[in-house]
Amino acid sequence: MKSEKTIGVDIGGTKIYAGLVCEGKIIKSRKEKTPESRQGVITLLGDLIDELAEGAKVKGVGLGFAGYVDVEKGEVIFAPNLPGWENIPIKRIMEERTSLPVFVENDVNCVTLAEFKLGAGRGKKNLVAIFVGTGIGGGIILNGQLIHGATYSGAEIGHITLKLNGPKCGCGRLGCLEAFAGGSAIIRSVRRKVKAVHEITKAADEGKKWAILALERAGKYLSLGIANLITILSPELVILGGGVIKAAPRILEIVKEQIPLMALPIAMKGVEIKLARLQDEAGLLGAALGVEQRLGCV
Ligand SMILES: [Zn+2]
Numbered sequence: 601m602k603s604e605k606t607i608g609v610d611i612g613g614t615k616i617y618a619g620l621v622c623e624g625k626i627i628k629s630r631k632e633k634t635p636e637s638r639q640g641v642i643t644l645l646g647d648l649i650d651e652l653a654e655g656a657k658v659k660g661v662g663l664g665f666a667g668y669v670d671v672e673k674g675e676v677i678f679a680p681n682l683p684g685w686e687n688i689p690i691k692r693i694m695e696e697r698t699s700l701p702v703f704v705e706n707d708v709n710c711v712t713l714a715e716f717k718l719g720a721g722r723g724k725k726n727l728v729a730i731f732v733g734t735g736i737g738g739g740i741i742l743n744g745q746l747i748h749g750a751t752y753s754g755a756e757i758g759h760i761t762l763k764l765n766g767p768k769c770g771c772g773r774l775g776c777l778e779a780f781a782g783g784s785a786i787i788r789s790v791r792r793k794v795k796a797v798h799e800i801t802k803a804a805d806e807g808k809k810w811a812i813l814a815l816e817r818a819g820k821y822l823s824l825g826i827a828n829l830i831t832i833l834s835p836e837l838v839i840l841g842g843g844v845i846k847a848a849p850r851i852l853e854i855v856k857e858q859i860p861l862m863a864l865p866i867a868m869k870g871v872e873i874k875l876a877r878l879q880d881e882a883g884l885l886g887a888a889l890g891v892e893q894r895l896g897c898v
Pocket residue numbers: 758759769770771772773776777778779
């Protein structure tokens with residue numbers, strides 16, 4: 601029914617962004633600082649949902665968590681930036697609290713779903729989305745469906761290994777894509793007093809060799825990671841987003857140059873590379889869209 605609405609909530613380590621959504625548009629929204637305790641987050645979620653649902657016909661709530669999520673059971677398995685969130689049956693807790701159907705998903709998967717339905721991926725069926733920020737996250741849609749894998753950790757694109765005995769990654773392993781092309785890794789690689797990637801872009805624009813080389817190295821490793829994904833999955837589209845891509849447009853240029861040289865030619869045929877279109881609201885929108893998908897409305 602057209603008048604029916606959904607609520608989407610994006611739950612990150614620093615902020616919680618919740619909105620009432622109708623036909624892909626946010627009607628009203630609230631942004632709050634993430635409480636420190638788990639109970640504080642649960643209480644806030646209940647209050648935000650009550651407030652947004654007031655006077656509206658809401659068919660369900662989607663929660664997007666920055667962490668590993670068992671989407672079938674609706675449990676947060678582990679969330680590195682949310683203390684105390686281990687094996688928490690948040691679907692059951694919030695359904696009891698709100699009396700609404702609740703669905704749970706990983707936050708980057710939510711962003712991927714939003715780009716697929718409303719952003720750069722509209723009209724496609726097979727795509728890979730990669731978001732390069734401090735770290736690197738990703739989502740994969742095949743035949744119109746997000747892939748989760750057996751342990752719900754699928755599409756951890758930042759942690760594909762690109763070099764034996766490479767630099768140490770935040771996950772504890774060596775040589776991950778994130779350890780070469782994530783924002784923190786790029787900054788670390790220049791070994792200078794640099795705090796943000798845009799400072800490296802500025803130096804590269806001024807012709808500084810160290811900066812040009814740092815962006816090239818990151819761009820080439822990112823290209824290698826993407827080329828491998830193209831070879832394995834044969835997507836129609838690769839969506840690139842995140843703060844590092846915005847701060848260093850040169851990386852996108854390198855990716856466009858390099859991946860046709862690296863991916864299997866047949867899989868590379870016709871693959872488009874596009875920038876993500878949605879902004880801050882993508883996680884919230886994707887969480888809301890997930891409700892429609894799970895209820896079988898779209
Ligand atoms: Zn890693």
